Amino acid sequence: MKRIEMEVSGGCQCGAVRYHATAVHDNSHLCHCRMCQKASGNIFAxxxxxxxxxxxxxxxxxxxxxxxxxxxxxxxxxxxxxLFFHHLENGRTNLMIGSLDDPHAFA
Incomplete structure (x- = not known):
């Protein structure tokens, strides 16, 4: 996975929680596992x-x-x-693209 130095920000619908990242990985994706379906209330996250x-x-x-x-x-x-899915052992946090201020930046 390639690290890309770029600024992204996002947060929740009510504005109580906000985040900022100075880098992302080149791994935007749709996860269809049952846990992500349940967590997002959708067929994928x-x-x-x-x-x-x-x-x-x-x-x-x-x-x-x-x-x-x-x-x-x-x-x-x-x-x-x-807002996110975080595997405790891999050093990265998977942000929900829909919570980003500019979700269109990720295909």
């Missing part, structure tokens, strides 16, 4: 990963639910917007 060292929370903090032994998922406790 549109995701793009940011290296953990490039991601910061700029307003509020997401609530986190550990959905399996190795995975946690973040969301806004106020409005319920799903």
């Amino acid at each position: 549109a995701l793009v990963a940011a290296p953990d060292d490039a991601l910061s929370w700029t307003r509020g903090k997401p609530s986190v639910w550990k959905s399996s032994e190795l995975v946690e998922r973040g969301f806004c406790a106020n409005c319920g917007t799903p």
